[in-house]
Amino acid sequence: MDVEFLREDYEPPDVIKRYFPGGLVGHDKEGCPLWIVPFGRMDIKGLFHSVKKSEFIKHFVHLLEKSEVDMKDQSEKLGKVIEMHSVIFDMENFTMKQLAWKPAVDMITQLVAICEDNYPERLKKIYVINASKIFPLAYALVKPVLSEETAKKVHVYVKETWKSAVMEDIDPIELPSHWGGTKVDQDGDPRCSIIIGTGGFVPCSYYTAPSRRLSAAENLKKVVIEKKSLFPVELKIEEAGSVIRWEFQTECYDIGFGVFFRPNQEESTPGGSQDQDEELISVQRVNCQLVPEDGVVSCEKPGTCWDTSYPEGLYITISLLVTHFGTIYP
Template identity: 25%
Template sequence: MVQTYTSPIRVYKTPFEFVMAAYEKRFPTCKMIPIFVGSEITSEITSEDKAVTVIERRCKLNVDAPYLLRKIAGVEFVYFIQKNTLDRRRRTLVIEAWNESFASRLVIRETCKYSVHPDNDDWTCFEQDAHLEIKSFFGFENAVEKLAIKQYMANIVKGKEVIDYYIQELIDEGVTHIPRFVPTGITEDSALDQSGIEDEITLSSLNHMALGATASSMTMDKRIHRDSLYKLDADYIHRCLGDLDPVEESRIVELKQWLQEHHKEKIPSDAHLLRFLRARGFNVEKGREMLCRSLIWRKQHQIDRLLKSWHPPDVLKTFFPGGWMDGYDDGGRPVFVLRLGNLDVKGVLRSIGVDGMLKLAITICEEGLVKCEEATRVQQRPVSYWACIFDLEGLSMRHLWRPGLKVLYRIIEVFEANYPETMGRVFLVRCPRVFPILWTLVSPFIDENTRKKFIIYGGEDHQQPEGGLTEYLDGKSIPKFLGGDAECGFPEGGIIPRSHYLPDDLAEMESGIDSISINSESLYQSVSLVKDSYHEVPVIVHDAGTVITYDFDVCKGDCIFTVLFTTSAVKIPSSTPPASPALQTSISVIHPDLKLKEVIRPIPCSDGSSEQGTHVADKAGTYILQWKGVDPTASTAVHSQFSFDFGLTSPPKCKVMYHYDILTQDEFRGSLSSVQSFSSLSMA
């Protein structure tokens, strides 16, 4: 097993020479690091001009390892070799350390570097890389790995504290300035100029030896530029990304470095990278895989241009009951509000299509990312998440329309894959009795970590002084319709008039436009009926208690729907096309010996109707879903007595799109008992 760690750059706002003086005070022992028992210098070499010194030490560590592990290893102390190369002219210190103990069983290598800050000559940067490879360790490989990670994290945190401590100790001793290195016979100012000239000459010589003066100079510049892009300042991480432990810091630096070397497109923001790492438990391989798939998706559908290129249709500006509030929650998160109970799901889908609904959802997510960046700048603290309030008052079975749920599943899928770790808190407010059904259908598609962020209120519980919305949001951020003071700049919602609907041919085309959309025809079947013709679907039920669910839309014309039952087996030739005359005839005509019984009374359905329902089969047998086409003008006396078409015009047709499921009682969770038990789910 191999582990690597790359720490972000840590900055000391102190000159390099002062930091070096503080660093030397750590030896031969360090009271700030108890496990550092002692050290001895094994070799020391200094150049003739005193500019470069190389010191090698043998360090003795009292590792905080379990007693059993020490007993098996047969040691009380662990020895490391440390090689320090101090270049006073270039103002750098390179520290290389590796383990002497158990070198054949595990390899620990660490490289640290102190150097001058590129933007401020009086500041000092510190970088640290580590490599751990465990070959074998008496069967305790996992324990040793955890111990090494724990020790590494502790060393990083303690390392900066130690230097800060000794810097302050020097100041307390009256030391305020340590001059830079000056070769004999040269003033300090001229030494700075000479150092710059020597650096330039040395770099030019190295480039000339490698690839030729011009070409290799460009290569070196690119490498330096590339390295500077992925290096992150620890102060920047704390200020813009939050409090991360050393391993988490290392993972984001590692991911950014990989992207800089392999990804030729624009690199996402550091906050964006952090979200994908969090979603995969800071596993770089899994986070990188998830991120790369998302980057391909964004490029394929030009998501980066969506906020500028896509403008919500007028129907959304008039009827979509959702938008961003002006304030923040108690965590500084932007707040999005949606009056889901007032949303005409079918109307929106029929008016803007699947593609429009997906673009609407993605636009909201993109706006959320922008608002998080704005909140980070305004509040001077990292804001990575946003909050959502879903007002469910008015939620009913019409919101459980199957095509709408199918689109919702796709939206959740897109959200989970491309916007991980963006939802900080979700409030479900004024949940009605039908809510458990919707939650049962939707919750399996939501990531477990996201589900933990849901806060559910039934009735008026959200207005309670303790545990209500005011515990999480200021009154100015709570909409007036929920008892707050905030004005909402978005519509109240309502039923969308059919005049806004897309034409039938366009709506059908929208159902499967591309990979970003959903092919609802794969779920629903369509059938056309003329006057007095039938379409019947036999459903064989083997066990009493089985639940039959049905959902259909009358896209055109009128029909009558009912459910029939017989104890006899019914077969309809599967080879007969749906539009053939055989299937336009009632089963009672094809099989006159059957004794059919109505288990659901006939339901008249007109153009545009949508019906959803369930039937619990109390007996085993064959249940028949029946649709009968009717003439919408046949009931008028005028038409029955004075018809002038004489059969020259084609009879009106009824088009029905339907879907049904057969579920066991365990599978069907949206039962009456679960609805009635919702009162016990209300929580603050």
């Protein structure tokens, strides 16, 4: 994702800057970065209707990289290794409709995977505050994708108990006054909105038609796929380290989507046997009738030299399997 660019020059879309909740607010008593995320005020459906999923993920990685930079600065400043951060998730105003939408759960699952796969052991502690009676239902949707170690770091507090627990680890001067501390921003805002995005409902004026969330609408190919049929898109990859990107949407129904690797040219025939194929992305249900699907995969294997192991070139099969009759735009 070109993280050096995300660290230095990334500029998120205006709707993300205005309505993506959260920010790096200070540090705990040991000097580790502290984030506050007013998750209960997040309009994830509104954000998805306004930007591509990849832009949402890019901003999330940008925030993780910002934390990495802060850890390095803190290590130099304090003369000790700082390599973890903590997050306060404020669930005030949270309703189940924020998660009772399949694309939202899928996105949270993907963000958790990004953290655990690419930023391992960075999480120190998660404080879930202002948890209502419905929070256990929401957490039950997310907990299965958390590793055992990550789940142990999640601490849930109701309204009456969280302040004393948070103050054990964080000085009041590091917390905005809205969250029990003494900090205000230069305008006297108790939420410190200049550094902590407050979220809120995304105005419909930011919404874009699904086709507008695709990068190259003029080059789309339209196909009709019969129920329970397979539509393979095969690409020959000449060079190790190549990157494949995809974008597609359907008109009415969800589909199954997967990416497979096939080493031999002779085996790479449309609709041919996939017994020897390697699964790069497992076939999964994609709700691209609600939100256009886009993603990326790097065509390389750690420890394997593809251009000598597979001199005839590499083939990637992107498979779209529909369970209903519908129209797809790959």
